Amino acid sequence: xxxxxxxxxxxxxxxxxxxxxxxxxxxxxxxxxxxxxxxxxxxxxxxxxxxxxxxxxxxxxxxxxxxxxxxxxxxxxxxxxxxxxxxxxxxxxxxxxxxxxxxxxxxxxxxxxxxxxxxxxxxxxxxxxxxxxxxxxxxxxxxxxxxxxxxxxxxxxxxxxxxxxxxxxxxxxxxxxxxxxxxxxxxxxxxxxxxxxxxxxxxxxxxxxxxxxxxxxxxxxxxxxxxxxxxxxxxxxxxxxxxxxxxxxxxxxxxxxxxxxxxxxxxxxxxxxxxxxxxxxxxxxxxxxxxxxxxxxxxxxxxxxxxxxxxxxxxxxxxxxxxxxxxxxxxxxxxxxxxxxxxxxxxxxxxxxxxxxxxxxxxxxxxxxxxxxxxxxxxxxxxxxxxxxxxxxxxxxxxxxxxxxxxxxxxxxxxxxxxxxxxxxxxxxxxxxxxxxxxxxxxxxxxxxxxxxxxxxxxxxxxxxxxxxxxxxxxxxxxxxxxxxxxxxxxxxxxxxxxxxxxxxxxxxxxxxxxxxxxxxxxxxxxxxxxxxxxxxxxxxxxxxxxxxxxxxxxxxxxxxxxxxxxxxxxxxxxxxxxxxxxxxxxxxxxxxxxxxxxxxxxxxxxxxxxxxxxxxxxxxxxxxxxxxxxxxxxxxxxxxxxxxxxxxxxxxxxxxxxxxxxxxxxx
Amino acid sequence: xxxxxxxxxxxxxxxxxxxxxxxxxxxxxxxxxxxxxxxxxxxxxxxxxxxxxxxxxxxxxxxxxxxxxxxxxxxxxxxxxxxxxxxxxxxxxxxxxxxxxxxxxxxxxxxxxxxxxxxxxxxxxxxxxxxxxxxxxxxxxxxxxxxxxxxxxxxxxxxxxxxxxxxxxxxxxxxxxxxxxxxxxxxxxxxxxxxxxxxxxxxxxxxxxxxxxxxxxxxxxxxxxxxxxxxxxxxxxxxxxxxxxxxxxxxxxxxxxxxxxxxxxxxxxxxxxxxxxxxxxxxxxxxx
Numbered sequence: 001x002x003x004x005x006x007x008x009x010x011x012x013x014x015x016x017x018x019x020x021x022x023x024x025x026x027x028x029x030x031x032x033x034x035x036x037x038x039x040x041x042x043x044x045x046x047x048x049x050x051x052x053x054x055x056x057x058x059x060x061x062x063x064x065x066x067x068x069x070x071x072x073x074x075x076x077x078x079x080x081x082x083x084x085x086x087x088x089x090x091x092x093x094x095x096x097x098x099x100x101x102x103x104x105x106x107x108x109x110x111x112x113x114x115x116x117x118x119x120x121x122x123x124x125x126x127x128x129x130x131x132x133x134x135x136x137x138x139x140x141x142x143x144x145x146x147x148x149x150x151x152x153x154x155x156x157x158x159x160x161x162x163x164x165x166x167x168x169x170x171x172x173x174x175x176x177x178x179x180x181x182x183x184x185x186x187x188x189x190x191x192x193x194x195x196x197x198x199x200x201x202x203x204x205x206x207x208x209x210x211x212x213x214x215x216x217x218x219x220x221x222x223x224x225x226x227x228x229x230x231x232x233x234x235x236x237x238x239x240x241x242x243x244x245x246x247x248x249x250x251x252x253x254x255x256x257x258x259x260x261x262x263x264x265x266x267x268x269x270x271x272x273x274x275x276x277x278x279x280x281x282x283x284x285x286x287x288x289x290x291x292x293x294x295x296x297x298x299x300x301x302x303x304x305x306x307x308x309x310x311x312x313x314x315x316x317x318x319x320x321x322x323x324x325x326x327x328x329x330x331x332x333x334x335x336x337x338x339x340x341x342x343x344x345x346x347x348x349x350x351x352x353x354x355x356x357x358x359x360x361x362x363x364x365x366x367x368x369x370x371x372x373x374x375x376x377x378x379x380x381x382x383x384x385x386x387x388x389x390x391x392x393x394x395x396x397x398x399x400x401x402x403x404x405x406x407x408x409x410x411x412x413x414x415x416x417x418x419x420x421x422x423x424x425x426x427x428x429x430x431x432x433x434x435x436x437x438x439x440x441x442x443x444x445x446x447x448x449x450x451x452x453x454x455x456x457x458x459x460x461x462x463x464x465x466x467x468x469x470x471x472x473x474x475x476x477x478x479x480x481x482x483x484x485x486x487x488x489x490x491x492x493x494x495x496x497x498x499x500x501x502x503x504x505x506x507x508x509x510x511x512x513x514x515x516x517x518x519x520x521x522x523x524x525x526x527x528x529x530x531x532x533x534x535x536x537x538x539x540x541x542x543x544x545x546x547x548x549x550x551x552x553x554x555x556x557x558x559x560x561x562x563x564x565x566x567x568x569x570x571x572x573x574x575x576x577x578x579x580x581x582x583x584x585x586x587x588x589x590x591x592x593x594x595x596x597x598x599x600x601x602x603x604x605x606x607x608x609x610x611x612x613x614x615x616x617x618x619x620x621x622x623x624x625x626x627x628x629x630x631x632x633x634x635x636x637x638x639x640x641x642x643x644x645x646x647x648x649x650x651x652x653x654x655x656x657x658x659x660x661x662x663x664x665x666x667x668x
Numbered sequence: 669x670x671x672x673x674x675x676x677x678x679x680x681x682x683x684x685x686x687x688x689x690x691x692x693x694x695x696x697x698x699x700x701x702x703x704x705x706x707x708x709x710x711x712x713x714x715x716x717x718x719x720x721x722x723x724x725x726x727x728x729x730x731x732x733x734x735x736x737x738x739x740x741x742x743x744x745x746x747x748x749x750x751x752x753x754x755x756x757x758x759x760x761x762x763x764x765x766x767x768x769x770x771x772x773x774x775x776x777x778x779x780x781x782x783x784x785x786x787x788x789x790x791x792x793x794x795x796x797x798x799x800x801x802x803x804x805x806x807x808x809x810x811x812x813x814x815x816x817x818x819x820x821x822x823x824x825x826x827x828x829x830x831x832x833x834x835x836x837x838x839x840x841x842x843x844x845x846x847x848x849x850x851x852x853x854x855x856x857x858x859x860x861x862x863x864x865x866x867x868x869x870x871x872x873x874x875x876x877x878x879x880x881x882x883x884x885x886x887x888x889x890x891x892x893x894x895x896x897x898x899x900x901x902x903x904x905x906x907x908x909x910x911x912x913x914x915x916x917x918x919x920x921x922x923x924x925x926x927x928x929x930x931x932x933x934x935x936x937x938x939x940x941x942x943x944x945x946x947x948x949x950x951x952x953x954x955x956x
Contacts, residue, residue, distance in 0.1 A: 220839055246840065250817065251833035255844050262796055262917065264832050264846040272794070 032157055032651035034447050034457035036380070036439060037389045039087075040432050041080060041165070041181075042396030042616065043463035043626045045071045051429050059437035060628060063461060066450075067629030073639035074465040076564045077516035077582050078620040080181060080396065081115050083464035083640050084165035089145030090644040090657040094569025097144045098166060099578040100514030102596065106526045109500050111513050111598055113190075115166045115182040116141045130281065131234045139169040139318060144574040148644035148656055149174045152387055155653055160380055163369070163391035165464075168340065169318035176379075177321035178329065180391050181340040183310075184317070186278070186288040187228050191307035191339045195352050196223055198301040208346025216301055221245040225258075225308060227278040227286065239278040239286065247297050254294055265294040270364060273335040276308050287311040289335050293361070304352065306361075309338040332375045336368045343397035348611045355417060355611070358401065359424070366394035366431070373435065381446050385455070387647070392435065395428045399467050403614020407469040411607040436461055440630070449630060458650055459630040464640060466623040470615040472552060473592035473608050474559045474585060476512035477600040483546065485510040486600060493602045500598040506530065510543060510580075515596045515617040517579030518543065540565060540580050547583060552605050559605070561586040562619040584619035591617065669893065672775075673900035680779040681883060692784045692881050692923040692933060699780065700937050704944030707769060708952045714765040721955045723761065727754045774897065777934065782901035784933035786884045786918035788873035789849040794831065797822065797868065799859055800912040801841045818843065818910075823858040827851030828870060847916075854882075862910040869902060870916055889913040 051057045052064065063069070075083045075093060077100065085091075085098040093099045103114045118139050124131040143166055149159040150173045161167070163180030170177045185191050193209040198221075203211050214221055227239030243258040252267040263271050271292040278286040288308040295302035310317050312326035312335055319338055320326035330336065342365035347353035353361070373390055380388045404410035405421040439459055443449035447457045480486035487507035488496070496502040503511055505521065505528035512518050520536050523529035531539055544563040552559050562584025566575050585591065593610075594602065616623040625640060635649035636642075645656040687695035730751045737743035789795055801818060815838030822845050824830045832846040847857075852874035859866045871884045885901035890912055896904055905911055922930040925939075949956050 218839060246835070246837040246842075248835045248837070251835060253832055253835045255835050255837055255842070262798070262844075264796060264835050264844055266832050 032155075032385050033455040034380075034385055034443070035387045035460070035647060035650055036443070036457070037387075037460045037462060037647070038432075038435060038439065039084075039164075039389060039391040040395060040461060040463045040626070041391065041393045042399050042465060042467050043429070043432065043461075044399075044466035044468075045069075045463075045624055045626045046466065047425070048429065048626055051426055056426060056430055057433040059433045059440060060461070062440060063436060063459065063628040063630055067631040067633075069626070069628045072462055072625035072627040072637070072643070073641075074616075074620050074623060074625050075640060076562070076620045077584065078465040078616050078618070078623050079515065080464055081166040083625070084167075084181070085115075085143050085145075086641045087464065087643055088143070088147045088164065088166065090148060090641060091145050091571045091574075092569045092641055093578060094566065094575040095145055095571025095573055095657070097142060097574025097577055099582070100517050102514040102517075103142075103577055104500065104513045104519070106522075109503075109505070109527050111499055113182070114514075115143060116168050116184075118184070118188050126234060129234055130232055132232065141167075141169055141171075142577075143167075146657060147171050147173065148648055149387065149389075151648060151653055151656060152651060155651060157651055158383060158386040160376065160386065160388045162372075162376055162389065163393070164389060165340070165391065165393075170321045172318075172321050174321055176325050178326060179319045179338075179340070181393065183319055183338060183340040185307040185309050185339045186286060186316070187226075187308070189307070190341060191344065191346075193307050193344055193347060193352075194226060194305045196221075196301070196303040196305070206346070206350040206352070208344075209350060209352065211352075214301065216247065219247040219249065221247065221301060221303075223303075225276055225290065225305060227276075227288070227308065230280050232280045232284060239280065241276050241278060245301075245303070247301065249297050252297055254297065256292065263292075265292065267294055267297055269294055270360070275311065286316055287314050289338075291364070293357070295357070304347070306337075306344065307339055312336060312338055329372055329375065333372050334368070336372060337365050341393060341397060342368075343394065345397055345401050345612070348401050355402065355421065359398070359421075362394060362398050366392075366428075369394065370431070370435065374438075377439065377442060381442060387651075392432060395425070395432060396467075398428060399425055399614045401611045401613065403467060403469055404611075407471075407613070410469055410471055410613055412609045412611070412613060432461075436628075443630070456631065458633075460643075460647075461626070461628040462640075462643065463625040465616040465620075465625050467614050467616055468618065468622055469588060470590045470608050470613055470618075471588040472555065472559070472590075473606045474550070474552075474589055475592040475595045475599075475602055475604050475606070476518060476583065477595045477598070478592075478602045479550070479604045480510055480512065480518075481600055482604055485543070488600050491601055493599075496599045496601050498594065498597045498599040500600075502600050509539060511600070512583075512591070512595055513598050514579070515591045516582045516584070518547075518581040518583055520580045522580075536580070543581055547581075552589070554605065555588075557588070558586050559589045560584065560619075562621065584621075585617070586619060587622055589618060590615045669896045670891065670904060673896060674903070676775060676779055676900060677883070680783065684783055684881070688881050690881075692921075693926060693936060695881070696780075696784065696923065696933055696936050697940055699776075700940035701944050703773070703776065703937075704941045704948065705952070706772075707941065707945055708948060708954045710768050711765045711956070712952060712954045714768045716761055716764075717955055720758070720761050723754050723758050724955065727751065727758065730754065775900075777937075778898055778900050780933065780937070782883050782885055783881055784923060785921055786886055787921045788871045788882075788884055789918065790873055791849055791852060791875055793872075794846055794848050795870075795917045796915075797845045797847055797857060797859075798915045798917075799843045799861075800914075801843070801861070802910055802912050803841065815839075815841075818861065821860040823860065825855045825857070827853060827872070828855050828857065857916075859911065859914060864909065866905060866909070866911055866914065868914045868916065871918075884918055886918045887913055887915045 052061050075086045082093050082098050085096040089096045098114050100114055102111045104111045116139055123134040125134055149161055152159050153173055159174040160176040161174040162178045165181030168179035168183040170179045195211045196214050198214055198216050203213050214223055222244055224240040224242050229236030230239050246255040254265055256263050258274055259277055261274055265271055273289045276288040276290055289311045290308045291306040293304040295304055312330040315326055343362040348358040402421055402424055404413050405418040405424055443457050449457050481488055487504040488502050489504045490502055508521050509531050510520050520539055521530050523532050547560045547563050550559045560583055564582040566578050566580055633646045635646045637646040648656045684695055730747045733747040734744055817836045820843050827850050829848040829850050830845050831848050835844040849872040852872045855870045857868045857870055868888050869885050883901055887899050888902040888905055889895040889899055891904035891907050923933050925931045925936050
């Protein structure tokens with residue numbers, strides 16, 4: 001009987017000890033002071049200054065008093081993935097090799113996302129209709145250089161890097177990491193929503209989404225969520241998950257069944273996260289999550305389904321370090337958008353949502369990030385020392401599509417709807433101010449901020465670039481076409497499908513792709529190059545001279561105020577993929593979206609009548625970032641490129657990136 | 669059956685109450701220990717122990733045969749056949765105690781499922797209340813095609829908010845509401861249909877009290893025998909009434925298996941009760 005009692009008692013005690021007390025997660029030692037960097041994408045110094053002076057940002061004002069507020073020089077070009085890559089590596093684009101949102105493969109002349117792409121498995125075992133990958137498919141990150149947190153970890157500093165842009169797939173070297181801008185949805189895109197409607201002939205090609213027409217029978221809608229092609233089939237078919245809506249027009253609500261989940265939505269309501277299970281084969285599943293928004297039942301049925309993101313509980317993509325960290329976050333707070341830019345701006349630019357509907361969606365995304373910050377900060381403050389980076393993208397994404405509410409001179413300014421949102425962006429800044437306040441209070445109370453001790457913590461609030469109004473669009477390829485540098489296969493704008501497909505390469509000397517990139521059609525590099533290496537530099541100088549002389553006939557303003565040559569970068573190790581010239585637009589101007597995606601014919605100048613009314617992809621001197629400090633840096637930073645070196649100096653680590661093993665080494 | 673279920677509910681509520689605030693692996697271990705002993709006693713009383721001992725000896729002998737005469741194919745094949753036959757005999761001898769045990773274990777598992785099979789709602793969490801109406805009498809209702817909205821009402825107690833209007837799904841004969849749990853406690857929802865009132869329990873966990881493992885009933889159904897056996901957590905709905913079933917959604921729970929992994933309580937229960945039974949078989953003089 002003793003054995004029986006002993007056995008039962010042992011199991012009970014083990015159960016109590018482990019399940020009551022929980023498994024202690026060792027936070028371990030970390031060297032040096034606590035440093036927190038709050039990355040506020042697109043925080044503009046002029047507006048920040050104005051709101052501080054108006055007393056609307058009391059915590060930013062606290063920071064300014066403690067350690068100062070300066071402009072932070074951004075990169076050339078001042079695009080988010082470019083600037084954040086410089087922050088990560090301490091190198092300019094010539095070093096880290098990220099020059100734009102889009103690059104092109106000179107061998108195929110096909111554009112591709114600049115920061116990362118999915119690659120399929122190389123070897124397959126074919127069995128009937130199935131193919132089994134023998135080598136795993138993977139994601140490839142294109143950024144060169146060594147992240148500064150690699151060096152910190154090597155020096156014993158525990159690092160937490162949350163939503164760092166251009167860090168997908170995650171580096172795998174931080175102690176805790178969650179990928180940010182550049183992270184795809186399950187389709188492998190930047191985020192593709194689906195809009196289901198009963199309206200006849202509503203289907204049209206839109207950017208960033210699909211419109212699906214549906215029939216309704218007896219107030220029942222049968223539909224499918226759309227996934228990627230099944231990679232386990234030799235002849236891939238699109239993965240789908242069926243769902244059913246039962247509409248009740250009388251109460252303007254619907255019951256929705258998706259798998260074993262049942263929800264009720266009234267018109268105008270958002271669902272919580274719903275699990276989506278794509279069955280690739282009976283034992284293999286791709287798990288995603290989505291939110292639904294019931295927009296209308298009558299006169300037409302309209303349902304928005306968000307891009308299907310990787311489920312953080314069991315992601316199929318490398319979105320966190322350690323791999324279960326994303327699940328830890330989801331279990332601690334809730335599931336969350338895992339795609340890089342969760343604010344679904346395309347719904348607004350494509351006319352699917354009203355501004356208020358878009359803002360409701362963006363608020364959901366922003367609230368998730370802010371709520372998760374509380375958990376991450378708690379965990380960070382439990383440990384001794386360490387480095388924390390946390391990214392907030394809400395201001396940038398909303399700023400892009402609502403900036404004109406601050407600019408009555410904007411050609412698309414609508415006195416009625418825009419005036420109502422005139423205070424929207426300042427209100428978002430106040431939200432960031434609250435984050436700063438929360439952090440300062442916690443650091444003062446729990447980490448000795450302001451004590452003046454040897455390891456006094458440091459809070460840095462910074463942005464990668466500022467913001468400006470985008471009123472006029474400059475169509476770079478149309479200009480090249482007009483000036484004879486580029487020949488189109490068809491001069492008909494309606495025949496131009498973009499993606500450089502309308503270019504007659506044999507008679508083209510230069511072309512544009514991306515928002516700032518201008519490339520020479522170089523023989524030996526481009527597939528159908530026409531310009532010899534000896535002619536290249538003369539052509540580049542000629543283009544620079546002519547671009548700087550371009551004047552908008554409607555305003556009389558110079559449209560381009562800065563043209564940077566690839567050779568001008570201090571680092572050259574990653575420069576080979578970059579443009580030959582980087583075009584910096586003047587105040588109020590930006591490269592046209594059509595030209596950025598490779599369309600070549602049309603007007604050279606046009607009014608920007610899109611909701612996308614604010615931008616920063618222009619002359620980098622017009623859109624500097626922000627640097628606010630809780631105490632002066634030991635090694636001052638003038639530019640975003642300097643900042644990682646300054647952070648390392650806080651831990652007594654010397655020059656960066658040279659100490660990190662040099663440029664263009666380490667990461668793929 | 670209703671009386672039996674009511675008695676069992678009372679017994680299990682009282683018996684498991686002391687464990688309510690403890691990790692569920694603790695009561696599951698205790699119940700598994702008691703169940704393992706119970707199963708050994710039933711096995712000893714209802715099985716033919718000498719025959720089981722004999723068949724096990726023969727099985728061992730045939731295994732030895734295979735090992736010793738492995739160079740003689742005919743002998744090995746003959747031994748394999750005998751092994752198969754003795755195995756079937758062993759299974760037949762186990763059938764009788766299995767039949768004795770199946771009913772009490774089903775009743776036990778059904779009761780435990782409603783204590784450990786579902787997570788309680790948390791304050792602020794949402795759930796659906798789904799009322800399935802009985803099939804309409806076409807002569808009275810004017811045919812399926814008309815499917816008029818039924819006169820059905822929901823009364824929620826303080827602490828439970830009804831967030832939506834009643835969603836009428838004629839094709840499923842369902843009325844659905846979305847509820848939000850605002851206050852902890854065991855709440856009684858009242859559904860009024862055809863002049864009668866039908867209650868449905870809703871349990872909301874108290875965040876200050878930690879996890880509380882008490883009876884949660886996701887479904888209340890009509891008094892069919894199988895439903896009464898499988899869903900004993902609430903009294904059955906009256907036969908012939910206007911409502912077939914009333915459901916609320918609780919998430920399926922998993923429990924920590926001594927901190928090693930999370931598992932459904934039933935798997936933990938089977939692992940532990942089998943382990944206890946094997947560990948204690950000699951002490952109880954049972955040949956398994």
